[in-house]
Amino acid sequence: MPPKSRPEPVTVRSMADDVRGRTDSELSDLLHRRQDLARPAPADLSALAARASTRASVQRAVDSLDLAHLQVLEAALAAPETTTSPVEPTDVATLLGARTSEVTPLLDDLWSSALLWRSPEGARVVRTVGEVLVHPAGLGPRAVDLPGAAAAATPAEIATVVEQAPPAARAILDRLTWGPPVAVLPAGTPDRVAEGARWLLEHHLVRSVGVDQIALPREVALALRGGRSHRATVLTAPDLEGQERPLEAIDAAAGQQVTDLLALVDELAAEWGLRPPRVLRSGGLAVRDLKRIGSVLDVDEARAAFVVELAYAAGLLADDGSLDPSWAPTPAYDEWQQQPGDQRWAVVARAWLLTTRAPHLVGTTPAGASGTVNALGPEAHWPPARSLRRDVLDQLSTAPTGLAPTQGSVADALRWRRPRRVPGTLDVVITAVLREAEWLGVTGRGALSSAGRALLEGRDESALAAAMQPHLPDPVEHVLLQADLTAIAPGPLAGGLATFMRLVADVESRGGATVYRFTPDSVRRALDAGWSVDQVVVALSDASHTPVPQPLDYLVRDVARRHGQARVGAMRAYIRCDDETTLGAMLAERELSPLQLRSIAPTVLVSPVAAETVVDFLRENGFAPAAETPDGGIVVPQAGRHRTPLQRRTSPVTASGVDDELVTTLVGALRAGEQAADYQREQVATRPGPSLPSTDPTTTLAVLRDAAADRQAVWLGYSEADGRVQRLLFYPERVEGGRVHGTAEGVSRTLSIHRVTGAAVG
Template sequence: MAINRREPATGRSLADDIRGRDDRELATLVLSRPDLARPAPADLTSLAARASTRASVQRAIDALDEGHLRVLEALVVAAEPTRSEDLHPVLGLLGVSEAEAPTVRSLVDDLWARALLWRGSDGTHVVRTVPEVLGPSVAGLGPSYRDLRPGAPVPTEAQVRGALDVAPEGARTVLDRLTWGPATGVLPTGPAGTTAVRWLLERNLLVSVGSDRVALPRETGLVLRGGRLHRSVRLRAPEITARDVSARVVDAVAGGAASDLLSRVDELCAAWGAEPPRVLRAGGLSVRDLKVAGRVLDVEPERAAFVVEVSYAAGLVGDDGEIVPVWAPTPELDEWSASAAGHRWAVLAKAWLASTRAPHLVGSRVGETPANALGPGVQWPAIRGIRREVLVELASLEPGMAADGASIRERLHWRRPLRSATLLDGAIDGVLREAEWLGLTGRGALSSPARTLLGRATATDSSIPPPSTLTQPPLDEVAAAMSPHLPAPVDHILVQADLTAVAPGPLEGSLAAFMRLASDVESRGGATVHRFTPDSVRRTLDAGWTAADVLDTIRRASRTPLPQPLEYLVTDVARKHGVTRVGSSAAYVRSDDEAVLDAMLATRDLAPLRLRRLAPTVLVSDTDPRLLVDLLRDGGFSPVVEGRDGGVVLTGAEQRRARARRRTAAPTATPVDEAFTANLVAGLRAAEASADERRAEERARPGPSIPTTDPVVTLALLREAMADGHGVWIGVTDQLGATTRHLIHPRRVEGGRVYATDEAGRERTWTAHRITGATLDTP
């Protein structure tokens, strides 16, 4: 990037400072605060105005780590311009030795690079909006005595120390409770406490801020804290505690977890295709249906919620949108199921990383209601950034190094000190757990496919790269990274004499679908054990398979001879299957074996069906045919449904499909990367040159020159003038479109209006949208 630096200005404001930065410094500013680039500012003055807005400063401060935040707090409390060669006041407030001066100086330079500070001829200043964002209680200190008692003389440090030296024990107790925050308290009710507070108020060590509240002034608080803002300050990121795990083992474990996830997603979609659960009125999946899904997948509810949510994030399941809505597989499942295993995993991994839903919140309470899987209570946009931060921290370790969860939490607390510790801890634990289930980590270490998924994101001690600067790898590249580590699909099983079959690995597509239909999973692991039962065989026959087809399919897939018990099981179930048929003439039962009908009539448990004989081989009932089939099967019989033409109706589970979720095209905004920033800076330089020419032309005209400025710039300039007590020339359009000039002194800027006094000293109000531009009144 070419270097283009203007002559440094005397530095009256942030705008002067930014106009004096070279191209590389401007690019660093935009990359560290991408919100400044969208929409692209008109010129450098507009960039400076946007950088000083409350919303932008709030985002910038939220992104600071503990080291930068503590230095910024010290600069705010110092309240004086700070020179790089004299950091003693800042070091004293931080409570660090002179040896840390280079580190503090580096942090100050970083804050300046992010435009939270600006440099003038008298030193480094804090941007005016920063104290507003930090609030009146910086570092837990109360407001200054000047703010609490405007116009009153501020007690000196010697006066405060002298009063503290003779403070009675009760007064010291009150001060100890307020020293490290909060700096306000309620007046005590007892006589001893009232006496102590009165003593402190009389000596200006406390200030009354209401009828029953008092505040500890900042000056008193600093003396009580020994001149420090915090008990301890960590200027550098804590180290991550890690143990060595073989990278080969990590990838193997991750591959196994990924294969297991693919299998469970297949099972979930197959189960929901046959019997889709209802969508709750408030949205989401009921607790009962989540437990059913857990039993189907043979996992605990937390992991079932993860499988459900990642399937939803990948677009494989969704609300079918019917009058009675259900959660069902979408048409996208068919294409996904036909893909290679590596591609299928990559779809799930990228969907999870980009999802704004937090599966770990399922079961917790959001207000008065619990958060249900697939419900609105699990929506939490912050989780996407936390996922990325956790994975980037793991990526900072050498391959094969597993991080300790406690050290990851401590490091992220340092990186994001303004976040709620409780919420952050729960999110970090959830991300680490889900990353292990997903196959992004193995035994606590980041897998090589996960490193490919993250692209070139690498954490440093100073920062985590912003998402806008990262290039997301294509799906095929991520799939290729995982494919070598996934267990190869097998096309055979090992049938055993105890009616079980062992799958020595993940089964290939058609065989896996058959085994899910014809057997029940008994145990999982490196090898999956399937068990054939009368119910599972009947389920296969209900789907239209014949006994010969079932046995022939098992025989072709098995590497071991077909045991006689399995043949007996299939033929016995097939022999009974369809002997009894249920019709829909309210319903009727027909059987060539009269003894079977006699047994039905004699069975006490079937009495509620009110069966009665119409013919030696026919019974009728008022019960719904499908319910009649279920109850007869519960009674030990094996009926099938008969159609109107006398043929057998196949009652195999119909695979339901939800309508594909409409995916709106993502906005094609150019990422704020180095190339984009270089073009933006070049454009800002050209715009600034044009602005200089316009300002020169304005100065050549008689009277004050008022350039047309962006509304954001105008309001920022008015607020700055209000704070400094400067006059401002503004251009205002009237209802006829004519522009008039006014010299004003702003008093208040809020609600889209400017309250000020004009050159005649009259109080007037102007609406912001009628102000065409503004410039400071210079002598």
């Protein structure tokens, strides 16, 4: 039999009855709004209602409310006698100073989210909501729930008493009126304040709730507020404000940012492939290494940290796992580097959107920490970063196309959208997200780009690449060599040419065109990598539309003439050179004294220091040696090829949403489970009490708490110490510490909740 789309009418006495009476579409709406209820799948509608009433689930639902729904829910809690009477939309509207027509749709939404339930008399707030919102809208408990005599019955009587209050008492009321409603008066409180508190206690405007605490009753606070629950009611989202920009200009700016970013990642990989920095003992990258890579990339430390963290999040660099570990590019980088620019961007953009790394924390000192946060370190892992990043970008996506909203308007919109989930550092986070989005090309000139919108829509990498491709300049396969020892690349260079230019020259400036500068050190870098002088000259000639300038030709040949004149070997090291003058200069150089050089022949020096160190020292002091193999050949290092071992790529942890297909299947299963439960109840109608289907501890806990609050009896299946399952009609009084206290058959008993096999209201 197919599940029923509309259940039979039931008598609504509780939240469970309300859920059982919902239609399939209403149940689907509930599961979409509160997706935590769908996993794991509840057995039936009673289990669904119990789970929706648990504190953890209600906490999650309340935290996800925007300011409009939160204020309406707080006003519903603040309405007179909410716990015993239904919530009237007119009362809520009066407390908010709004129209009933504005409040009613919001109350309907709260019912759809199962934060309210409906009885024939009207809607009621779910009891657990009061446990989550302890002081709704900054209001304290009702007078009847506080110790002491009742307060004045009407707002007019309260106002009359308040008018007689002395200044000290009035000052205390002013501090408590809009919350928090509890004040602490420790020993040593000034006499004037103590006298004011004593006057308020004597006139029942506040209540003593502890040795040194006083609380303002809800009725008094509402009277002082003029019958309003909130100082300012905001039932509509604030509009984003900013400047309008043409979409073409936005996408063009985003494309240029992506070009610069991909070049920075390539330079990072080239630098760390040649000289990988060490991993700190505590993990992460040393501050001096971050400053060094920032200098190499010619960017500030904030952007250098972003590039490093982005490459790490995308799996393009990692700890190489060696005995003396260092940070180096991964084999995945080599594959990524060969892809077109649009596909490369799609990989890093998705990694940035999903990562829980927070580059903006690098260099800061968190509260309670003993040191600063290092790039690539464990302290830069901040789980809220992903959701906050998404929230900021979602605000940009709601803005009209081409609007570059101001940071202040984004902050206001986010505070309205997630009033209970914004950190104290929200402004810092928004600044960081907007800055990183600009660097990544998700935004251009402050507005969301076309490719950035595709990223937020969750498109696959091929669609992301297609969205970015029209805005990236086409790669070029030539450079313009100039007589001042520079070369200009009029656009992003093709893969092989880009690798060669980074090897033989240093990047001097970036922009629409990249300027490379040739220096003796950069040319020597190419010769150290195994290139001959003729190969370097021919490669430059092939890459240029103009002949190689004479100064550049002279530079290359001059460096090549001196390159390899001195040879370094391991004895631990020896230096041989046909030019005795060169060896004499080495012996006379004071900066080379740590090498402990000693002449053993007119053309040979030896050193107890390792050959690699000797080579580095000589190069740092103006010499141009070449490393030599034991058989006299030149050592050709694999420049830029240090790589981490092949590692298994782990995807970011994400929570998949509840889709329509899953919800439809789940609603059918819930209907079938409820029909099965009805059948069991019919079969055991002659037995005392209802049937006791197996319930999980979460459901059992919710049933017992509701029964204790309503002072109702509960039928329990309870496993005794000898293994027998006993059927009890139990009257719970309180639930705490995994146990329930109450009476059964007139005898006080304490039962362990984990031994309860089933529970049903009697």
